[in-house]
Amino acid sequence: MKKEKIKNLSNQFFQEIQTVQSEDQLFQLEKKYLGRKSEFIGFLKSLKNLAPEERKQFGRLANEIKKEITQKLEEKKKELIEKSFDFEKESLDVTMPGRKKGVGHLNPISIVRYKIEDIFSRMGYEVADGSEIETEFYNFDALNIPAHHPARDMQDTFWLQQKIKNQHPKVKREEERLAMRSQTSAGQVKYMEKHKPPFRIIVPGKCFRNEATDTTHEHTFYQFEALVVGENINVGHLKFTAQEFFSQFFKQKVKIRLRPSYFPFTEPGFEFDITCTVCHGKGCSACQGGGWLELGGAGMVNQNVFEASGYPRNKYQGFAWGFGIERLAMMKYGIDDVRLFHSGDLRFIKQF
Numbered sequence: 001m002k003k004e005k006i007k008n009l010s011n012q013f014f015q016e017i018q019t020v021q022s023e024d025q026l027f028q029l030e031k032k033y034l035g036r037k038s039e040f041i042g043f044l045k046s047l048k049n050l051a052p053e054e055r056k057q058f059g060r061l062a063n064e065i066k067k068e069i070t071q072k073l074e075e076k077k078k079e080l081i082e083k084s085f086d087f088e089k090e091s092l093d094v095t096m097p098g099r100k101k102g103v104g105h106l107n108p109i110s111i112v113r114y115k116i117e118d119i120f121s122r123m124g125y126e127v128a129d130g131s132e133i134e135t136e137f138y139n140f141d142a143l144n145i146p147a148h149h150p151a152r153d154m155q156d157t158f159w160l161q162q163k164i165k166n167q168h169p170k171v172k173r174e175e176e177r178l179a180m181r182s183q184t185s186a187g188q189v190k191y192m193e194k195h196k197p198p199f200r201i202i203v204p205g206k207c208f209r210n211e212a213t214d215t216t217h218e219h220t221f222y223q224f225e226a227l228v229v230g231e232n233i234n235v236g237h238l239k240f241t242a243q244e245f246f247s248q249f250f251k252q253k254v255k256i257r258l259r260p261s262y263f264p265f266t267e268p269g270f271e272f273d274i275t276c277t278v279c280h281g282k283g284c285s286a287c288q289g290g291g292w293l294e295l296g297g298a299g300m301v302n303q304n305v306f307e308a309s310g311y312p313r314n315k316y317q318g319f320a321w322g323f324g325i326e327r328l329a330m331m332k333y334g335i336d337d338v339r340l341f342h343s344g345d346l347r348f349i350k351q352f
């Protein structure tokens, strides 16, 4: 009886497994025959109630059958996995070249800006933030740029249509015009109103000018302003600091040349040159044979600017400059058209 039953169960299993098509069906079948509550396992458990001789006999048979079933399940599992595996599709050709992942690029302006911030931070400078929209007072009056100065008229400055009610005690007008700042110096007085010397800061950021664009002019460009104020600051500090910065930036020893110039917010003011980074001063096409490269304006802070900030006259001295970040990037990477920076041309960006 028992022998028959166990044989029947086994036959039943071998028949059922023929129809199995999926791993899930196989799992159900395994549960049905070898699960804890299955008939077969229940049968095996009942053997312990038999007399020792009978138990021995059936035990061996039952274990053999269990082994067969287990083995068959394993085989079927392997078969199903192989069937589901598409070797054409899944096989790996290790000789194929890898697929490169696209990685974002920093605009060279950002690369240069971070480099500038890095060098000045190590020299103990604070990196300050200005605003891109300034009142007429901060962008012009406070910088000692007189009301009739051509820079104020529509040709050079982007004025906003919106005006605000004046809240600055030093301004006589009732309403203030708002401008897209035309230089980072616009942040100088704002900073000085809130901080007492001594301090040294750089202010990197976007500036805007309403002018025609060409290979060296853009309506939107980046400057970094440096401003150092204390009681004993002189032109020597300006020269040394600039020399130190540019030498680190261009990774070569550069010399500085100052030529007298005029900016309303400096006294004295200078045009600022460094030795050519290509020929080191010998003369080449990059410097048109002169050995020097023009970098921008610099100077000692005009006492009128200190006065506009609320500092007493002649108590402090300071130096300041505003250099173009694009200009530095163009020199560093040999870029010949400033308009490329904002062109959004990926072929340009991807080179950096």
Ligand SMILES: [Zn+2]
Residues within 6 Å of the ligand: 276, 277, 278, 279, 280, 281, 282, 283, 284, 285, 286, 287, 288, 289, 291, 292
């Ligand atoms: Zn040169």
